[in-house]
Amino acid sequence: MNTAQQACVPEDTAGVGSLAMPRPFWPPLVAGIVLGLVLLLTFVLTGHGLGATGFFTRLAAAGAAEAAPTTLGSGSYFAPLLEDGRPLSSWITWQVLGVALGAGLAAWWGRRFRFQFDGSRGLGTPRRAAVALIGGLFAGFGARVSAGCTSGLGLSGAAVLSLAGFAFLVAFFAVGLIASRLVRSV
Amino acid sequence: MMIPGGDVASGLLCGALFGFVLENSGFGSPSKLTGQFRLTDWSVFKVMFTAIVVAAIGLHLLTLAGLLDADGLFVPPAVLIAAAIGGGLVGAGFAVGGYCPGTSVVGCVSGRLDALLFLVGLLAGTWMFAAGFDVLVPLTKAGEVGTADTLPELLRVPPLVIDGVLLAMAVAIFFVAARFERQGPGPVTAQQAVAGESPNPAL
Numbered sequence: 001m002n003t004a005q006q007a008c009v010p011e012d013t014a015g016v017g018s019l020a021m022p023r024p025f026w027p028p029l030v031a032g033i034v035l036g037l038v039l040l041l042t043f044v045l046t047g048h049g050l051g052a053t054g055f056f057t058r059l060a061a062a063g064a065a066e067a068a069p070t071t072l073g074s075g076s077y078f079a080p081l082l083e084d085g086r087p088l089s090s091w092i093t094w095q096v097l098g099v100a101l102g103a104g105l106a107a108w109w110g111r112r113f114r115f116q117f118d119g120s121r122g123l124g125t126p127r128r129a130a131v132a133l134i135g136g137l138f139a140g141f142g143a144r145v146s147a148g149c150t151s152g153l154g155l156s157g158a159a160v161l162s163l164a165g166f167a168f169l170v171a172f173f174a175v176g177l178i179a180s181r182l183v184r185s186v
Numbered sequence: 187m188m189i190p191g192g193d194v195a196s197g198l199l200c201g202a203l204f205g206f207v208l209e210n211s212g213f214g215s216p217s218k219l220t221g222q223f224r225l226t227d228w229s230v231f232k233v234m235f236t237a238i239v240v241a242a243i244g245l246h247l248l249t250l251a252g253l254l255d256a257d258g259l260f261v262p263p264a265v266l267i268a269a270a271i272g273g274g275l276v277g278a279g280f281a282v283g284g285y286c287p288g289t290s291v292v293g294c295v296s297g298r299l300d301a302l303l304f305l306v307g308l309l310a311g312t313w314m315f316a317a318g319f320d321v322l323v324p325l326t327k328a329g330e331v332g333t334a335d336t337l338p339e340l341l342r343v344p345p346l347v348i349d350g351v352l353l354a355m356a357v358a359i360f361f362v363a364a365r366f367e368r369q370g371p372g373p374v375t376a377q378q379a380v381a382g383e384s385p386n387p388a389l
Contacts, residue, residue, distance in 0.1 A: 022376040025212035028229045029360070032236020035207045039237055040244040042200040048260035049241075050204050052288035053308070060312035077319035091193040096291060098201020099208070104295035106209035110376065115297040118216055118382045119284060132300045135283015136290070136307020137314070139276045143287060144315035145325055146272020150286040151204075153262055153269060155234060159241035161336045161348050163264040168273035173223075176277035180223035186216040186284040186300075186384065 023110040039159055046091065049156020052099070053143040054092035060140075061087040077144075119186030131185045205292060214292035215379035216284025216300065223281045226370040228363030235356040243349045261336060267329025283307065 025031075042050050061078040065087070073082060081087045107113040120128040143149040146168055148157065154172060157165025211233050212218045221227025248254035262269075280286045285293055285304045293301025315322065334340040337348050367373060374384070 022380045024376050025229075025379075026207075026210045028211065028232035029236060031207055031211040031229075032233040033240055035204075035211070035233060035237035036240025036244065038200065038203040038207060039241040040248075041203070042196075043241070043245060043259060044248070044254060045196045045200065047258050050200060050288075052286075052291065053312075056287060056305075056308050057312055060309050060316065063309065064313060064316065072313060072316055075316055075319060077316040091197045094194050094197025095201035095204070098198040098203075099205035099288065099291050100201075100295050101198070102202030102205030102207075103209040103214060103292040104205075105202070106206045107214065107296035110210065112209070112214075112376055112380050113297050114380050114382075115299070116382045118293070118298045118300050119384075120300070121382050122384055128300055129303055132283050132285075132303040133307040133310075135279040135281075135285070136304035136309075137279070137311040138307075139279030139283065139285075139287055139304075140308035140311025141315050142272045142275025142279060142311075143308075144272070144312060145275065145322070146269045147265075147326065148262060148269075148272070149276055149288065150280070151288040154273070155237060157262045158238045159245065160259055160261050161242060161338055161345060162261045163266060163331060163335060163337060163340060164262040164269040166337065167266045167269040168276075171270040171273035172277035172280070174277070175274035176223045176281040177225075179278040179281035180220060183282050185282050186220055 020111075022112045036159075039156065042156075043159070049152065049159060050095065051092055051148070051152035051156065052096060053140070053149040053152060054090070055088075055096040056140065057081070057144065058087045058090060058093065123184070123186060128186065131183070135185075204288075205295075208289060208292045209296060212374065212376065212379055213289045214296040214298065214301075215374060216293065216298070217382075217384035218374040218379055219286075219289060220281060220284055221374055221384075224370075225366050227373040228359070228367060229373055231359050232363060235352070235359055239349065239352050239356050242345075242352060246345050246349060264331035264335045265327060265329060266331060268326050269329075271325065271328070279307075279311075 039049055058081055061081040064072040064078050065082050072078065117125055117128060146153055153165055153168045158169055212229060218227055219230060222230035249256040276286060283304045285301055287308055290301045290304040338345045
């Protein structure tokens with residue numbers, strides 16, 4: 001922060017005490033321990049771990065049933081999900097809705113909610129929009145090949161010491177390291 | 187264990203706690219997330235590894251105490267090449283797009299419109315996969331290990347031995363991370379994340 005900016009901001013002697021200041025993030029060790037306990041609770045209550053892409057697959061199936069019922073909607077991948085006519089009726093839908101509620105509450109409580117196009121400052125809005133879309137495309141396609149994403153296979157799969165979970169994580173970090181050196185992004 | 191309200195109650199509860207921790211970790215911010223791959227912000231490694239160790243040890247202690255039936259837990263099948271290809275693609279998407287599927291939800295509800303675009307990309311990627319599914323079936327079954335689904339089964343060691351190794355790795359990660367974070371610009375702070383700043387202009 002330069003001095004010109006500082007002059008515009010009211011004196012903040014208490015540091016994080018100011019109303020305008022976002023609360024700091026939790027230390028990673030604390031966040032990791034709490035996340036581990038939440039994951040443990042999920043296993044105890046449901047017998048499986050946490051996830052995310054299960055919901056997006058069901059949402060994609062529901063969209064395909066609406067927009068392309070005779071082609072994609074009746075294709076072999078989505079058909080089993082659409083059999084009972086209620087593709088979104090599943091535990092994972094409630095869990096992802098919960099993630100949105102819990103994260104929204106945390107952002108509000110932490111004074112960290114702000115409408116923005118994050119990353120556009122360094123990349124420009126068109127490039128940021130393009131890499132966000134392409135990144136999502138890769139992640140969406142990839143998570144279907146592995147039948148799980150960072151949460152479902154990486155985190156929850158590794159917690160039960162599964163080979164698939166560790167294979168996912170090793171490849172995830174190796175390719176991520178390389179990709180971040182090849183493509184300029186946020 | 188069943189709780190009243192079944193799917194709805196346990197889904198909302200576990201999800202809300204998950205989302206609350208993710209946002210408080212800073213994982214709604216794409217520059218904080220990709221900082222892991224630039225090796226300037228090690229929060230992703232630290233949080234994930236700590237959580238895996240805590241949950242794994244917790245599961246084994248509950249099992250030893252007779253409070254949990256380990257056979258009832260879902261273990262993903264060991265289809266290792268499919269898991270690695272998917273992991274690589276999700277890793278590439280994470281490095282390029284700034285999110286993974288779960289964290290893009292956190293980005294959205296903290297006001298980030300770029301996270302919404304990532305979500306649109308996720309759906310498009312899922313449609314592409316579904317459209318090509320008949321051709322892709324062999325890929326989803328590649329590298330299946332028939333004999334073991336878990337590391338303790340494969341190596342024939344007690345699960346707590348693997349937990350110990352993971353714990354040692356987690357401690358090592360915190361030491362390595364401290365070195366890298368001292369040399370570079372350091373972890374992305376909440377203030378930088380909210381302002382949409384990245385302390386490390388990439389490349």
